[in-house]
Amino acid sequence: MLTIGKLAARAHVTPDTLRYYEREGLIEPPEKSAAGYRLYGDDDVVRLHFIRQAQDCGFTLAEIRTLLSLRSREAACCGEVRALAVAKNRQLAARIKAMRAMTRTLDRLIAACDDTGRPIDRCPILSAFNGTPR
Amino acid sequence: MLTIGKLAARAHVTPDTLRYYEREGLIEPPEKSAAGYRLYGDDDVVRLHFIRQAQDCGFTLAEIRTLLSLRSREAACCGEVRALAVAKNRQLAARIKAMRAMTRTLDRLIAACDDTGRPIDRCPILSAFNGTPR
DNA sequence: GTGCACCCTGGAGCGGGCTCCAGGGTCAAG
DNA sequence: CTTGACCCTGGAGCCCGCTCCAGGGTGCAC
Incomplete structure (x- = not known):
């Protein structure tokens, strides 16, 4: 006990x-x-x-x-458990996909922003965030 | 306005x-x-x-x-923005890694649980969750 | 017999990003 | 002049998984 x-x-x-x-x-x-x-x-x-x-x-x-x-x-029955696992896996895959899109965008922005001494008003990252609305 | x-x-x-x-x-x-x-x-x-x-x-x-x-x-200066982006990217990478570990585990369990008619007390997924504590 | 670590209950708080509500006031169309 | 769509403030609620607190009781060692 x-x-x-x-x-x-x-x-x-x-x-x-x-x-x-x-x-x-x-x-x-x-x-x-x-x-x-x-x-x-x-x-x-x-x-x-x-x-x-x-x-x-x-x-x-x-x-x-x-x-x-x-x-x-x-x-x-086992199938019910399996179905839950499959659904969870799909959910995870979707979230991973979304996050991978984020990292790809960040990779791109970071690469564009190589010159760390640039003044803030010409920062490629900030300009990208301002950029044209879709 | x-x-x-x-x-x-x-x-x-x-x-x-x-x-x-x-x-x-x-x-x-x-x-x-x-x-x-x-x-x-x-x-x-x-x-x-x-x-x-x-x-x-x-x-x-x-x-x-x-x-x-x-x-x-x-x-x-631009470097401060860049540093934030790099940190965020690392954080995202860590989260993606954790979630990929989850999907790999689930993939394995789902594969083991192919026979959907099996009774619940012999479900490989549930047994795995019960399995020996590390 | 006293000190300290443990246990109990009930309820609040947190982080993140909203969302919804009550109880009002305002504006424009018909 | 009324109707309905909008706007205001302040505060509460939601999801999720805890975490912490106050204000008490208990168990055991020295």
């Missing part, structure tokens, strides 16, 4: 985060001691690890809640 | 956004009519275009405020 601080240390999060996850329905309210202390078991360590891994794949806490509910629903 | 609604339409934003920008110091409080209506000039259209372009390069409004202040400071 782990108190919240011990579990938090094991999961590399803070007790505040665990109480937050509980409020958000990501972890079950655990058994409590006579004094009202939360007492966790080893399966909670696993569950927190699951949450972390899913976060590392870009899932939001709301999405992770869905994944967790699928996991504990007998009738669920 | 443009009222806030006209300027907003021209800049493809809402009046609320313009008032927000004013509060945040991104645009100057404009001249006001007798009735207290904001009256903008053409330079405000340019300034808003600048803000939009900078946003499209990934700069936050706070950073854009800095860019704008550099732009209107005589003593500023």
Whole structure:
């Protein structure tokens, strides 16, 4: 049996985060001691690890809640999980694409602005930002 | 002279956004009519275009405020702007790298989970999320 | 028996970029 | 002269994932 601080240390999060996850329905309210202390078991360590891994794949806490509910629903099938993963991957791809467009623009501007001593009113970067509205 | 609604339409934003920008110091409080209506000039259209372009390069409004202040400071030199662009580019690169790691992981999991009819307790994706804590 | 680290609850705050609301005033067309 | 579209201010709310706080109780070592 782990108190919240011990579990938090094991999961590399803070007790505040665990109480937050509980409020958000990501972890079950655990058994409590006579004094009202939360007492966790080893399966909670696993569950927190699951949450972390899913976060590392870009899932939001709301999405992770869905994944967790699928996991504990007998009738669920693997395809539902897969579909969520595919959707997330598409979302990530779109965001990466947008960010790559930004870096390409910046690369171009930085290259144009090689002479660092130029006065500000002739800075190619600032002129580009002012440039003609589409 | 443009009222806030006209300027907003021209800049493809809402009046609320313009008032927000004013509060945040991104645009100057404009001249006001007798009735207290904001009256903008053409330079405000340019300034808003600048803000939009900078946003499209990934700069936050706070950073854009800095860019704008550099732009209107005589003593500023082009190198300061360039440094901000380089820093932003590095930040973007780091974020892209993190997101690419996510998509690679998801690609792997999705590939492992080809049989969509599998019962949930043998889903390779969920097992991976449960998998051994590092 | 006292000090200190831990635990509890409830609620607020943050960053970022808006968005929306109430409760008013103003302007122009018909 | 009325209607409807616009404008004003101030402040609250939203999403997301925490983080921190006040004001209390508990557990254990010295």
